[in-house]
Amino acid sequence: xxxxxxxxxxxxxxxxxxxxxxxxxxxxxxxxxxxxxxxxxxxxxxxxxxxxxxxxxxxxxxxxxxxxxxxxxxxxxxxxxxxxxxxxxxxxxxxxxxxxxxxxxxxxxxxxxxxxxxxxxxxxxxxxxxxxxxxxxxxxxxxxxxxxxxxxxxxxxxxxxxxxxxxxxxxxxxxxxxxxxxxxxxxxxxxxxxxxxxxxxxxxxxxxxxxxxxxxxxxxxxxxxxxxxxxxxxxxxxxxxxxxxxxxxxxxxxxxxxxxxxxxxxxxxxxxxxxxxxxxxxxxxxxxxxxxxxxxxxxxxxxxxxxxxxxxxxxxxxxxxxxxxxxxxxxxxxxxxxxxxxxxxxxxxxxxxxxxxxxxxxxxxxxxxxxxxxxxxxxxxxxxxxxxxxxxxxxxxxxxxxxxxxxxxxxxxxxxxxxxxxxxxxxxxxxxxxxxxxxxxxxxxxxxxxxxxxxxxxxxxxxxxxxxxxxxxxxxxxxxxxxxxxxxxxxxxxxxxxxxxxxxxxxxxxxxxxxxxxxxxxxxxxxxxxxxxxxxxxx
Ligand SMILES: Cc1cc2nc3c(=O)[nH]c(=O)nc-3n(C[C@H](O)[C@H](O)[C@H](O)COP(=O)(O)OP(=O)(O)OC[C@H]3O[C@@H](n4cnc5c(N)ncnc54)[C@H](O)[C@@H]3O)c2cc1C
Numbered sequence: 001x002x003x004x005x006x007x008x009x010x011x012x013x014x015x016x017x018x019x020x021x022x023x024x025x026x027x028x029x030x031x032x033x034x035x036x037x038x039x040x041x042x043x044x045x046x047x048x049x050x051x052x053x054x055x056x057x058x059x060x061x062x063x064x065x066x067x068x069x070x071x072x073x074x075x076x077x078x079x080x081x082x083x084x085x086x087x088x089x090x091x092x093x094x095x096x097x098x099x100x101x102x103x104x105x106x107x108x109x110x111x112x113x114x115x116x117x118x119x120x121x122x123x124x125x126x127x128x129x130x131x132x133x134x135x136x137x138x139x140x141x142x143x144x145x146x147x148x149x150x151x152x153x154x155x156x157x158x159x160x161x162x163x164x165x166x167x168x169x170x171x172x173x174x175x176x177x178x179x180x181x182x183x184x185x186x187x188x189x190x191x192x193x194x195x196x197x198x199x200x201x202x203x204x205x206x207x208x209x210x211x212x213x214x215x216x217x218x219x220x221x222x223x224x225x226x227x228x229x230x231x232x233x234x235x236x237x238x239x240x241x242x243x244x245x246x247x248x249x250x251x252x253x254x255x256x257x258x259x260x261x262x263x264x265x266x267x268x269x270x271x272x273x274x275x276x277x278x279x280x281x282x283x284x285x286x287x288x289x290x291x292x293x294x295x296x297x298x299x300x301x302x303x304x305x306x307x308x309x310x311x312x313x314x315x316x317x318x319x320x321x322x323x324x325x326x327x328x329x330x331x332x333x334x335x336x337x338x339x340x341x342x343x344x345x346x347x348x349x350x351x352x353x354x355x356x357x358x359x360x361x362x363x364x365x366x367x368x369x370x371x372x373x374x375x376x377x378x379x380x381x382x383x384x385x386x387x388x389x390x391x392x393x394x395x396x397x398x399x400x401x402x403x404x405x406x407x408x409x410x411x412x413x414x415x416x417x418x419x420x421x422x423x424x425x426x427x428x429x430x431x432x433x434x435x436x437x438x439x440x441x442x443x444x445x446x447x448x449x450x451x452x453x454x455x456x457x458x459x460x461x462x463x464x465x466x467x468x469x470x471x472x473x474x475x476x477x478x479x480x481x482x483x484x485x486x487x488x489x490x491x492x493x494x495x496x497x498x499x500x501x502x503x504x505x506x507x508x509x510x511x512x513x514x515x516x517x518x519x520x521x522x523x524x525x526x527x528x529x530x531x532x533x534x535x536x537x538x539x
Pocket of ligand 1: 081082083087099145151387393
């Protein structure tokens with residue numbers, strides 16, 4: 001098995017890559033390498049070089065060269081894996097393969113609602129394309145930067161909003177370059193001339209697409225995504241509760257809506273601190289990490305938020321459908337929330353006349369919620385990445401116009417356990433995470449991302465300033481304790497930051513062995529993304 005990019009082998013691989021993809025795209029200048037090796041938390045995996053192939057053929061050539069020379073390679077699509085490792089490989093001495101030059105939208109099938117893209121294609125690019133075609137469809141937009149990659153997001157099993165939230169679920173037909181340079185297609189795309197290559201996820205026979213997500217088995221160079229039809233009637237709703245006591249019943253009520261497919265989008269329920277951080281930076285004059293009760297009360301009023309805050313949406317094709325679905329939401333949710341406001345075209349038209357009444361009755365600022373949840377909203381495919389500014393909460397400098405968490409030394413880590421969508425489990429997980437975070441001096445910045453009907457992502461974010469002495473180490477201690485104790489309680493992680501991969505040792509030995517056997521078969525030289533979703537060799 002190859003071990004690492006030792007200097008002589010690296011030098012000859014670099015020569016071969018230069019011949020293959022051109023001098024300009026084999027990069028070893030210190031500034032680029034330093035930025036590529038920077039994440040939103042402390043890492044110690046220096047990157048020896050960056051290669052930038054521009055086509056599937058070049059990716060295949062690069063992989064063959066890497067295999068021949070025994071050089072580790074770590075592919076990224078846009079490298080905005082903020083909070084999970086950014087562009088930084090899971091292990092040292094990996095050459096980063098940046099696929100940003102492969103940024104072509106290969107096909108938009110307007111009739112069937114599919115888009116086929118290369119790895120460098122961003123959410124922003126797709127949004128522009130869909131708008132140019134009259135916004136007949138929309139892509140599930142994530143909360144992260146609009147300049148992140150659709151394929152990169154899907155390969156880490158990320159999510160967006162709208163009816164097709166679970167991005168990998170709504171995809172078909174991959175093209176994958178294996179570590180030895182072989183190019184394979186999946187699903188029905190593997191059958192020459194198949195008319196359903198970009199439409200049918202499963203193909204026939206053994207289904208393999210899943211093994212190329214959250215793994216290190218291949219470099220994905222093309223994928224098709226399904227895009228949701230834009231409905232003539234789009235409405236959303238926001239709700240909130242004071243205190244923690246009502247949270248379990250609220251989550252059970254939301255499960256009812258989700259199971260009945262009345263709530264077709266991914267929706268979030270978020271703690272006070274999650275929303276507070278998205279709205280302003282740490283207030284001057286507050287000594288402690290938790291705000292004083294007076295400051296909390298003031299912030300709640302100013303931003304129209306409470307201890308737990310949620311949203312949802314309705315996608316309807318007739319007034320009658322909207323009226324019926326809205327009534328069901330009212331019946332199921334109203335008993336479990338302190339305030340509930342629907343946002344639709346009618347509310348938009350009457351906003352000036354009703355905003356004072358809404359404020360008085362619910363504490364919601366109508367213009368703010370209309371902007372966030374009805375006009376410029378991820379719920380209908382608008383990717384703005386507004387929430388990313390919350391990552392700058394602890395920075396003493398103002399939030400810049402162009403956000404780059406790595407460049408700005410923003411401290412950010414995600415720990416994402418999967419919970420049953422059941423009130424008691426949500427309460428247990430929120431209590432445990434809150435205790436651990438406070439113990440380490442972090443605000444309980446929590447979200448429940450309800451992507452599927454039965455199991456949900458809890459997103460725990462640690463927000464800190466990498467410039468502040470001791471913060472990097474404190475965050476890593478807290479993240480490790482969260483990962484270990486949540487896992488021990490049965491809240492298994494759904495997405496794992498590169499710095500936390502050792503939680504995977506909880507898997508059964510036989511399942512680890514299966515994973516190793518697949519790896520051995522596809523990548524006997526062990527050159528692709530070592531340590532990514534793999535139990536580290538020390539275990
Ligand atoms: C404030 C904030 C909000 C966020 N909101 C969301 C959200 O709503 N939803 C969400 O899902 N995430 C969210 N994120 C996390 C992250 O920013 C996104 O998941 C983002 O899409 C990942 O970056 P990328 O798309 O550029 O993927 P990349 O960084 O390019 O890829 C992610 C990983 O996948 C692997 N990979 C990438 N491309 C390939 C390839 N072609 N072949 C093989 N392996 C590959 C690599 O290991 C890479 O590290 C958020 C982060 C922050 C800080």
